[in-house]
Amino acid sequence: MLGLMQDWPLLQHKIIDHAALQYGDQEVVTRSVEGPIHRTNYRQVRDRALRVAQRLAKDGIKLGDRVATLAWNTWRHLEAWYGITGVGAVYHTVNPRLFPEQIAWIVNHAQDRAMMLDLTFVPLMEAVQDKCPSIERYIILTDKAHMPATKLKNAVAYEEWLAEADGNFEWAQFDENTAAGLCYTSGTTGDPKGVLYSHRSNVLHALQACMKDTLSVSAQDSILPIVPMFHANAWSLAFSVPLAGAKFVMPGAKLDGASVYELLETEKVTFSAAVPTVWLMLMQHMQANKVELHTLQRVAIGGSACPPSMIEFFEARGVTVYHAWGMTEMSPIGTIGAIKPALVGLGGKDLLAIKSKQGHAIFAVEMKITDDEGKQLPWDGVKFGRLKVKGPAIARRYFKREDEEILDDEGFFDTGDVATIDPNGYMQITDRAKDVSPAASGSPRSTSKISPSVIPMSRRPP
Numbered sequence: 329m330l331g332l333m334q335d336w337p338l339l340q341h342k343i344i345d346h347a348a349l350q351y352g353d354q355e356v357v358t359r360s361v362e363g364p365i366h367r368t369n370y371r372q373v374r375d376r377a378l379r380v381a382q383r384l385a386k387d388g389i390k391l392g393d394r395v396a397t398l399a400w401n402t403w404r405h406l407e408a409w410y411g412i413t414g415v416g417a418v419y420h421t422v423n424p425r426l427f428p429e430q431i432a433w434i435v436n437h438a439q440d441r442a443m444m445l446d447l448t449f450v451p452l453m454e455a456v457q458d459k460c461p462s463i464e465r466y467i468i469l470t471d472k473a474h475m476p477a478t479k480l481k482n483a484v485a486y487e488e489w490l491a492e493a494d495g496n497f498e499w500a501q502f503d504e505n506t507a508a509g510l511c512y513t514s515g516t517t518g519d520p521k522g523v524l525y526s527h528r529s530n531v532l533h534a535l536q537a538c539m540k541d542t543l544s545v546s547a548q549d550s551i552l553p554i555v556p557m558f559h560a561n562a563w564s565l566a567f568s569v570p571l572a573g574a575k576f577v578m579p580g581a582k583l584d585g586a587s588v589y590e591l592l593e594t595e596k597v598t599f600s601a602a603v604p605t606v607w608l609m610l611m612q613h614m615q616a617n618k619v620e621l622h623t624l625q626r627v628a629i630g631g632s633a634c635p636p637s638m639i640e641f642f643e644a645r646g647v648t649v650y651h652a653w654g655m656t657e658m659s660p661i662g663t664i665g666a667i668k669p670a671l672v673g674l675g676g677k678d679l680l681a682i683k684s685k686q687g688h689a690i691f692a693v694e695m696k697i698t699d700d701e702g703k704q705l706p707w708d709g710v711k712f713g714r715l716k717v718k719g720p721a722i723a724r725r726y727f728k729r730e731d732e733e734i735l736d737d738e739g740f741f742d743t744g745d746v747a748t749i750d751p752n753g754y755m756q757i758t759d760r761a762k763d764v765s766p767a768a769s770g771s772p773r774s775t776s777k778i779s780p781s782v783i784p785m786s787r788r789p790p
């Protein structure tokens with residue numbers, strides 16, 4: 329017997345509809361790539377996203393087509409995501425920190441039909457566009473005044489392109505399992521693998537991320553996602569922040585300590601998320617200039633292990649640290665270091681030891697650790713094994729590699745990480761499988777230990 333509830337597909341545009349209707353005046357603030365601070369709100373973001381969808385339809389983009397974005401966190405990038413998925417196409421986030429030849433490889437693999445890119449990345453694409461024949465048009469995320477002279481094919485300024493749509497358009501309707509987003513793993517061994525998110529998985533993951541003991545996203549918050557939209561869905565914040573109706577603050581291209589500090593203070597940010605290298609730059613700026621934080625309440629730190637000294641730095645200033653772990657294939661959040669009731673009251677080194685672990689699984693992420701034969705290991709905090717995960721926002725196949733089995737007999741995905749899990753459910757990464765076990769070369773996820781998401785731009789080869 330089936331339930332008798334309404335058929336309300338979990339489509340991404342429902343999020344921006346809700347934000348526009350319930351929190352229409354809520355601010356969306358960006359340090360624009362052109363320089364000045366730009367202010368808009370959810371009502372305008374939705375209106376312009378609808379125009380993006382309409383304009384893409386006019387360009388012949390249809391259900392299932394891939395549209396690449398090569399862009400920083402900005403209001404235009406946000407509109408682009410909702411507009412692309414609103415016409416039924418797939419946003420393909422291209423990570424500018426990949427090598428140019430890897431970018432060309434993934435654009436070809438994805439067969440992107442158009443690319444929306446920031447001014448910063450025009451020279452990068454000019455250098456590789458000959459190797460990306462599937463792209464019919466480059467839409468540069470700027471206005472006419474800032475449009476550069478460029479050799480990019482059919483290049484147009486986003487604002488001029490958008491002005492050709494009047495917004496009299498309705499979101500496309502389709503099944504919630506339709507593909508919404510595509511992000512390639514930043515593997516440095518073997519070809520990158522495409523993770524294909526669906527509308528359903530993105531909406532479910534956004535709901536998971538909002539929970540108090542996940543990222544605790546609320547309409548009372550001012551949120552600065554420093555984690556880029558071009559890698560692992562910005563930890564779902566492009567969905568969960570509008571879903572909750574929080575003020576949305578975006579750093580654009582400037583991730584240095586001084587720029588981040590200024591945004592945190594002037595926009596009264598209460599919650600922010602970034603990788604340790606970014607926090608390190610902020611810490612150095614604060615120490616060198618003897619400045620303090622006045623509104624920040626919580627930070628999420630992940631992407632690589634968070635050093636205990638970083639936890640101490642923030643918590644000494646009254647900022648709660650949530651150490652998080654996840655990966656592209658997991659949409660991406662898997663665990664978070666929120667404190668469980670049984671551990672309330674812990675202090676000093678004991679609390680720091682717990683907070684330094686990668687945390688416990690969030691709802692709809694099942695975890696297990698196994699030995700190389702697949703036998704489950706106990707959650708005793710000592711035995712370490714391959715970390716495997718299962719859930720509705722976790723990959724079951726890679727894009728265009730659908731004949732390749734990547735799950736075990738129980739439907740779990742092997743993360744390629746090696747971990748312990750303690751009796752309270754807190755997981756701790758101890759290594760990468762490929763670094764300790766030759767058998768793990770057969771793991772679906774055999775990537776290098778250092779992800780390009782945490783390599784500063786300055787270290788990327790030219």
Ligand code: AMP
Pocket residue numbers: 513514560629630631632633634651652653654655656657660686743744745757760779780781
């Ligand atoms: P990616 O899919 O590029 O985001 O990389 C995911 C990988 O980054 C994971 O499989 C881990 O190896 C690593 N990672 C992510 N978060 C953490 C963390 N908090 N501590 C240690 N490693 C992490």
